[in-house]
Amino acid sequence: MARYRIQFVASEIYPMAKTGGLADVAAALPAALARMGADVRLVMPAYEEALDRVIQPRTLGVIDNLLGFENVRILSGRAPDTGVPVNLVDIPALYRDGGGIYLRADGTDRDNNAVRFAALSHAAVELALGRGGSTWRPNVIHCNDWHTGLVPLLLKNVAGDRPATVFTVHNMAFQGQFPLEQMGDIGVPAIPAVLDGLEFYGRGNLLKAGLKFADYLTAVSPTYAREIQTPAYGHGLEGVVADRAGTLRGILNGIDSEFWTPTGNRWLAASYSARDVAGKRLCKRDLQRELGLVEDDNAPLLAFIGRLSWQKMADVMRDALPQLLKREPDRQFALLGQGDRDLEEGFRKLAMAFPGRVAVHIGYSEQQAHRLHAGADILIHGSRYEPCGLTQLYAMRFGTLPIVRPVGGLADTVIHACTTTLADGTATGFHFAEASAEAKLEAIDNAVMLYRQPLSWRRLQLAAMSSDFNWERSAREYLGVYDRLLPHDSDISGAGMDGVRAAREIA
Ligand code: ADP
Secondary structure (H helix, E strand, O other): OOOOEEEEEOOOOOOOOOOOHHHHHHHHHHHHHHHOOOEEEEEEEOOHHHHHHOEEEEEEEEEEEEOOEEEEEEEEEEOOOOOOEEEEEEOHHHHOOOOOOOEOOOOOEOOOHHHHHHHHHHHHHHHHOOOOOOOOOOOEEEEEOHHHOHHHHHHHOOOOOOOEEEEEEOOOOOOOEEEHHHHOOOOOOOOHHHHHHHEEOOEEEHHHHHHHHOOEEEEOOHHHHHHOOOHHHHOOOHHHHHHOHHHEEEOOOOEOOOOOOOOOOOOOOOOOOOOOOHHHHHHHHHHHHHHOOOOOOOOOEEEEEEEEOOOOOHHHHHHHHHHHHHOOOOOEEEEEEEEOHHHHHHHHHHHHHOOOOEEEEEOOOHHHHHHHHHHOOEEEEOOOOOOOOOHHHHHHHOOOEEEEOOOHHHHHHOOEOOHHHHHHOOOOEEEOOOOOHHHHHHHHHHHHHHHOOHHHHHHHHHHHHHOOOEHHHHHHHHHHHHHHHOOOOOOOOOOOHHHHHHHHHHO
């Protein structure tokens, strides 16, 4: 039997479901763990698209009653590409009603998210305890974000043998807050210590439940792990996190560098690599043509890819764009994103106001994201906060240099171009400190100035494209975390709780 038997639970896992970085991580990290010999199984809701994409689903078993839903089927199959086993929790009334993962079809918040993700959490616990047709017993349940916050809480109240829990924070801003009175409906035991654990200003907070009750916490970058212990980034839960500082580790996300690559990428007009970037010029031409931008090899093409939200400073981007364009007549800007309806409208108007120079694609397209990373010269990624950020890592891999605010994972992954780092060839992008249009524009000016010096730019590209953000390194760190929670040879055999506790004391 494998030493690490990990049940990995998430609300979205690529390519079965994706709205953002969580899905990429939930696909790539389990695959990397499996490559290192861990026995990993995924658990997620049976959304329509998940059912369509999962390989060879079959009924594993049935859970008689899950929060009042009867005969809940557990479908077992494999994730496409990686082949990692996946269990889908099939409650059609909750997961297949025509809406999105978190939002209704009209873009507003669903009003049953508490039940939707509580059901996922209960199902994960049932499966881990050998119900729902499962004969496999994990020794660790790896939970992700508020949607799975109930798992550690529920397991804390299980008598006897139970798996250890790791809870990873991908974003502290999303907390899953619901009326306290609703907690009974989602199966929270009416025990004062439990209710206190998830109470937050008179409401039930499922993120807080995860933070309080998990055996170990991780955040998706070292800087973010420190930031969330402070009022500026803790979103009100900084005290809870700070209390757990001794059992919290920041582990940087990796990227799937086989998928996010400019070499042999089926969506690109040409193939290129760090050693030979000639193909990038063709990708840029192809993109300019497709987007209706002026076809000019030398025009600096700046891109924004991501959610149009306050977090990503999309409002500042919109306000700064006319200035950005005015400063030099050949600057171009391409955007791929969706989110806040006002921002979507604002960017659409800008595209109309600057034909040939601004291209705006409102929507979600994996293919288009690859094409933009390859065809652009500079990625603008100015976040107000950023737990890790993947977009800047993808951009670097494609030789597109990121401009970032050095917060969270952006600080940990992008090396600012200054006199020293330019001289020693380590610079991979540009930083700006303040979350303002002026600071952002100044950083853009600096980046464009360097862009116009081809030799210096080439050096930056080479350093960025050679950066190593492979998953293996991060996966090894996660194995280290699991290891602290599991019994060692000298401990009591059978992975009982006493053994787990002993291992924790040793670790
Ligand atoms: P977050 O998870 O906060 O949205 P990340 O940078 O961690 O930000 O991850 C965002 C992921 O979602 C990346 O894979 C990015 O390419 C992708 N993405 C975001 N918006 C879009 C979009 N409109 N079209 C295609 N991919 C997108």
